[in-house]
Amino acid sequence: MHRRHLSPVLLLGAGTGEATCGILYLAGYLRRNGIEAFVRLYDGDDSQEEVTRSLEALVARVRPRLVGISLKWFHHVHRALLLARTLRQIDPSIRIVVGGNTASYWWRELSAYDCIDHIVLGDGELPLLALCQGEPSPPNCVTRAADGTPKRLPLTYVQGATNSEDVYYSHFNDIFLSHQDRHAFSGWVAPGKGCGENCLYCxxxxxNQKAAFGRAKPFLRSEESVRRDHQEISPRTWQLRYDFSGSSAEFLQSTWAGVDLSRHSCTYFLWGVARIELIDALAQTFERVHMVLDIGCFSEQQRHEQMRRGLLKPCASDRELFELIDRCRRHPNLDIEISGIAGLPFASAATLEEEVRLVERVIRLDCVVGYQRLEAQPGALATEHPARFDMVTEARTFTEFLEYSSSA
Ligand code: SF4
Known part of the structure; x- marks a missing residue:
């Protein structure tokens, strides 16, 4: 039986600003499989009126049969619902799909909203394509029991090192709807996916990765698919950004092959102790490098206490940190930012003093300091069991986070 494709497709981020790069990977994947996909990468709408006006214009221009809303971050849940409701009012025939980490975590609660037709759980490429192709049982989608109760079947599509070669950037000349939108792309590349750590606030x-994506361990994508990303985007952006700690100098160098990045900037986020080879490779490849090293917490005592209890990823000791800074300073085109979180458990007057000392020392070495307030996410250990750490949380349930995100 011939099934009619749901095409064109429009992909949006749930929040304002630049959407997550996941919608770019999805759009390329859909296009390579015959679906005319577009993205709106940058969303600057503040008020309900602005949201309505710009969605009306987008719908009139693209005439999408399906709109996918990327709901990765919990701050955006209120706005994701606003977008879905507005789209439903503009054109009730458009199929509305949400996906991403937060959508996967709150699938049951989101199923109660009639402005959402489908919720994609975990990795989205194949499920979204199956929805567009009218598959009667698309993988990784929330289904309903006979009495209408939402049901979550085991995930059958879980990306890993050997089945993700078909996920890569392409069609950057076709998927953007304006030059402004195209230039909003800030160069994100994902060399891998997932995380095997257990930070208590994350x-x-x-x-959570295991529950939401069916993946307990991170994986590196194939060199060929990451190389394709670089080939597609390097002529179209002045910077590349990476936020995945599992890749090495050898891996990245092989994925940069054939691409001239000598006039590009690079921002590299990582935790743990950066390998010297990686620092050298970044400095030799890019014109400028900004390295952001997450050390968890500026107090070494507090940091080690959390690591000892398995509540924080492995982070550099102070000695390792200063060795690294020293090594980085040999590269005149590389600067370094040290970031940590304020408000983690096991703090005391002594650890606070330690934090101040380390921050001052890092600043004296001309490094940037990034010091963020603790933000415990839905499902994180500190959110679910704050009393274990002598803490309280402002939000734990969907309703509480929804209220929190309505003011975000
Ligand atoms: S904060 Fe920790 S648990 Fe979360 S993604 Fe980073 S390393 Fe993994």
């Missing part, structure tokens, strides 16, 4: 930690 909703993307090992256990």
């Amino acid at each position: 909703g993307g930690a090992r256990g």
Whole structure:
């Protein structure tokens, strides 16, 4: 039986600003499989009126049969629902799909909203394509029991090192709807996916990844697919950005092959102790490098206490940190930012003093300091069991996070 494709497709981020790069990977994948996909990468709408006006214009221009809303971050849940409701009012025939980490985590609660037709759980490429192709049982989608209760079947599509070669950037000349939108792309590349750590404040930690994406361990994508990303984007952006700690100098060098990045900037986020080879490779490849090293917490004592209890990823000791800074300073085109979180458990007057001392020392070495307030995410250990750490949380349930995100 011939099934009619749902095409064109429009992909949006749930929040304002630049959407997650996941919608670019999805759009390329859909295009390579015969679906005319577009993205709106940058969303600057503040008020309900602005949201309505710009969605009306987008719908009139693209005439999408399906709109996918990327709901990765929990701050955006209120706005994701606003977008879905507005789209439903503009054109009730458009199929509305949400996906991403937060959508996967709150699938049951989101199923109660009639402005959402489908919720994609975990990795989205194949499920979204199956929805567009009218498959009666698309993988990784929330289904309903006979009495209408939402049901979550085991995930059958889980990306890993050997089945993700078909996920890569392409069609950058076709998927953007304006030059402004195209130039909003800030160069994100994902060399891998997932995380095997267990930071107590993180909703993307090992256990949650396993539950939401079916993946307990991170994986590196194939060199060929990451190389394709670089080939597609390097003529179209002045910077590349990476936020995945599992890749090495050898891996990245092989994926940069054939691409001239000598006039590009690079921002590299990582935790743990950066390998010297990686630092040298970045400095030799790019014109400028900004390296952001996450050390968890500026107090070494507090950092080690959390690591000892398995509540924080492996982070550099102070000695390792200063060796690294020293090594980085040999590269005049590389600067370094040290970031940590304020408000983690096991703090005391002594650890606070330690934090101040380390921050001052790092600043004296001309490094940037990034010091963020603790934000415990849905499903994180600190959110679910704050009393274990002598803490309280402002939000734990969907309703509480929804209220929190309505003011975000
Ligand atoms: S914060 Fe920790 S658990 Fe979360 S993604 Fe980063 S390393 Fe993994």
